[in-house]
Amino acid sequence: MINLTTNAGRRTRAGVALLTALATATTPAAASSGLAANRGIDLPGAGATARSTVGAIMDRIESGAAPARPDFVRPITLAQLEDQLRRPEMQASIGKGTIAVLYPNVDAPFRAAFTSIIQGIEERTRLRVRSYPVDPKVDTAELNATLKHNGTKVVIALGRQGLNATAGLDREITVLAGGVLLLSEAENVAGISLTPDPAMLFSRLRALLPDLRRVVVVYDPQKSDWLIKLAREAARSQGLELQAHVATDMSRAAQMYPQLIAAADNRRDAVWLPHDSTTVEESTILPLVLRESWNSGVPLFSSNVLHVKKGALFAMAPNNVELGRTLASSALGVIAGDGKRRGLTPLRELQTAINLRTASHMGLNLGHQQQRSFDFVFPQP
Template sequence: MKTHSPAPGRLFVAGTSLVLALLPGLSHGGGVSGPTFASRAPAVPLGPDLAERWARNDVQLAMGQMTLAQLETQLRRPETQASLGNGTIAVLYPNVEEPYRAAFVAMIQGIEDRTKVHVRSYAIDARLDVYDLNAQLKRNGTKVVIALGRQGITTASGLDRDITVLAGGALLSDSENVSGISLTPDPAILFARLKSLLPEVKRVLVVHDPRKSEWLIRIARDAAHAQGLELATVEARDLGQAAKAYNQLFASADKQHDALWLPHDSTTVEEGTLMPLILRGSWNSGVPLFSSNILHARKGALFAMSPNNLELGRTLASSALGLMNGEPRKRGVQPLRELHAALNLRTASHMGLAIGQQQQRTFDFIFPEP
């Protein structure tokens, strides 16, 4: 198990030999200049008597000047309040190789950007002793764990109940006993993008396995209604049923007013057999195809979405700070709203769509790549 400890803003205080950790912003324009002691002195969590110490004027700043008003502003910040006597935040993430590691590193960067406090990150692998991890988290005063990826979430399930867990960085459903954000894109964002590209579309077609994605279909019905769309669903519980359903949809669909959505569903959006059939059916019939998986845009879907991992980390961090400040935990799983969008210009041209430079700039990725 590896630990990763980002360097927070630190301030050396004369007369007490105390390194004040967890005060955000002090090393970034907060009124203190000169070198820090981050490389020589360990970070010590602030005690609950910090405000009293300041009130008694028992502490003097050794470097630079800070007015009382500036200090009060810092202490009012929600991320600072979360660090004063309320515990700390930790992150669990899988100890995996590139390119998968980069996604989790970006999420952690987003968490650190938002919290601006001392966040310990633990790379989880099969050798981990959960008992030792739990003891270490409690020694560090951890109150909230952000668990990333399947391995992080599974490990977090073995922690003490007084440590609150937020899940992210994995495909989740509301049938799981977790709270957090799934990597599956929010249908509301997908449907809004669809309407911006194809305003004449009236119906969204989707083939899904109710055992895996019924929770998402419920959300999608409301999202479609809000966009003035009809959501037409077909259930399939195996590859054979899914293949038959796609063939029937392409044969009967109206290419002017229908579009096919591919959600994250391993039964009905299977890559080896079904995806070639789906892509060929969309190309030949002219029925627009859009997806929750950005790889499908590269292969020929008109557009698709992918996680914005940095922003996902920031959102998870905001939720963690809220929990540390006494906000109630949101139950269940939410779809992902922090997204990148990809467009396939070759597919758009095949469909007769003229997408100008201004509209292209609203996408983060363009395929085929220049």
């Protein structure tokens, strides 16, 4: 039995009624007129009886009453009904609208991440969603017209390029961001950030190092203030102290790391590298922090999985298919009438990578069973 809210139930009943009307077109009267399915519920040639029946059904739906089942309608199974309701043209025709995906027009291997997210979206919606690769100078007016023509209700924008392409869309189209490193609450975008949820990072950290008591992080408030707020709460809930230090430029960050790591206890402290281009600059600061961590034995973990290959103990990476499924669930919620405004949330659809050489250097000897709990292991055998 399907449990439906009032609004969602009315929309589903509308879909049932529309299917009923379409089924009417399969009666002998309709068949003799040679009607196409996309001509909707206006049934010229099907006779006044059919038209009046459809009108009565729609009137009852508008009033909130359950539609009557005409005797001439062919039975339809629940599975057939659900399959029909999932079709994009059916969603548009009952006023729900469809889902579209905008993603950067990039070549392989970078495109693979976006196609995996789209795969997850289609698996969750059981629809073939319309996806549009967009260039940096996309014609937003033309894109907007195309989306409206296709009955788009929700756009899932992947990557910064995909999100930028939504700037000229009508306000009636809801935008959900995915796979984007949003750096400020001021952007006021709903969706899922590319940065891992601190709670999941800290949980994995405690599982690896149960004696750990403090996490040290250096961050730029203009880019990571929203994330640090979440991290403070996550640390507190797991019995950890978050020692957060502000650095508004690379020079200051480079000065702070050696001092902080030198003062840390390698049995009770760990250093976290968030997604922050100021304090975790790749060419200068990252090699510095990796060297200091290795020499001191202070564990270093990261929000960027690429850092594991370079020597960080562990990191987390997006599970792109699962991310697509979660984005699709949010989009379906919008289509179903969920008007609740949600902001940016950190990524919880994650995979984990471990560096066994670093773990061994720090006295962590992970058995085969523990290694199997990680999705990626470096160095690769």
